[in-house]
Amino acid sequence: MTATPAYDPSNIFAKILRGELPAHKVYEDDKAVAFLDIMPRAPGHTLVIPKNPARNILDIDPEDLAYVAKIAKKVAIAAKAVFAADGVTVQQFNEEAGGQVVFHLHVHVIPRHAGQAMKPAASVMEKPEVLAEHAARLKAALAG
Structure with missing residues (x-):
């Protein structure tokens, strides 16, 4: 077994x-940030990350992980409503062999519609104006 890199x-x-x-x-807020994935697998694909440095689940402080989960739930509820989704996929990957690409812990929150497959990961860069519009709608739902 190899040690987790720094x-x-x-x-x-x-x-x-x-x-x-x-x-x-x-x-x-003071502990977490949520922002749209620039290569979304579906409209509204959001990433939730802790502000404290953490490579992934293997080294994150348990309280920070719990907080990220709390915010991921909040984002999932808002995204399901904003994007009129039938469900939500929540994913979290750890280390390269586990599918992790960016080595700062992050949770994917992806609104889903029945019968619609997700785009392949990191496949299509969304237009900035579409991301801005999606962000404004999601931000408003999260604020209210």
């Missing part, structure tokens, strides 16, 4: 947290 503060989500890269944020 957290890399140069990962793309750490850069988003520091404001070095833009994101279509839909929720933010």
Whole structure:
């Protein structure tokens, strides 16, 4: 068994947290941020991340993980309503062999419609204006 590598503060989500890269944020507080995936597998595909550094489930503080789960639930409820979805897929991957691509813990919240397959992961970059519109609708639902 190999040891879990150390957290890399140069990962793309750490850069988003520091404001070095833009994101279509839909929720933010002192512990977590939720923003739209720029290559969504379905409309409204949102990522929920902790603000504290954590590579994945193998090294995250249990309280931070519980908090991210709490926000993921809040986002799932809002996204199901906003996108008139029939269901919601929630995914979380750990380490390369487990499907993780960005090494800052993140939970995918993906609104789903019956009979519609998700797009392949990281396959189609969504238009910025579509993301902005989806973010505005989701942000409003989360604020209310």
